[in-house]
Amino acid sequence: MKGLITDINGDLMIAGGYLAIDDNNNQTARRAILAQQGECKDFPIVGLGIHNYLKSNEIHVKTIFESKVIDEMYKLGFNNYELQINDLIDFELNIIE
Numbered sequence: 485m486k487g488l489i490t491d492i493n494g495d496l497m498i499a500g501g502y503l504a505i506d507d508n509n510n511q512t513a514r515r516a517i518l519a520q521q522g523e524c525k526d527f528p529i530v531g532l533g534i535h536n537y538l539k540s541n542e543i544h545v546k547t548i549f550e551s552k553v554i555d556e557m558y559k560l561g562f563n564n565y566e567l568q569i570n571d572l573i574d575f576e577l578n579i580i581e
Contacts, residue, residue, distance in 0.1 A: 485509055509579040516556050532556045538572055
């Protein structure tokens, strides 16, 4: 999907004096993982809340996190993606069109 693009700090990008618009599926997916459920007023069921998992003491937290990411991608309508989890703060998620 095309939409506004942000930089690594979350600031809107400017291209040629205009707001940058491009494919933003990866940004949307990543933000859904970072956000708590209910943070997005228009889509209250979207949000994984990675911070909850970072604080967890469970042994299988990585497996639980992976399962929750799969659920979150389903909610967003992303059925084709690559997910690699090295650590909870170090994960790669790429939406494939």
